Amino acid sequence: MNDGLRVSSSAGPGRGAVRISENNSRPAATFVYKDQKITLKIKDEIVAKIKSDIQSALKQYGGLNPDYFAHIRKLSIKYWHDFDRRKIFDKN
Structure with missing residues (x-):
């Protein structure tokens, strides 16, 4: 999932745009743009x-x-x- 997010968003952990949570073992991604936020969970x-x-x-x-x-x-x-x-x- 991480690689797909990197490719689709041009974001990476080195730039601080992608963080991996240690607390949640269920794949999910939260996208933030200005004052909007959406979380996708399988x-x-x-x-x-x-x-x-x-x-x-x-x-x-x-x-x-x-x-x-x-x-x-x-x-x-x-x-x-x-x-x-x-x-x-x-x-x-």
Whole structure:
């Protein structure tokens, strides 16, 4: 997620525009522009789907090995293709 934010916003931690929270283990991004602020968090059902797929892959491939990582790569490409970025986030 960090790399995607850097590319899309031209921001980076070196300039102080990106900060990584140590308190929250759930991916989220807050964007601030003048007096406007929006926070995007991945929807619970998306997180649950990804966690379920990872657990299934661990069982199917017996742990962290080349076949497991090849499968995870396929899943990540499938998610990128199938998930609509306008529908996977909760906005605050």
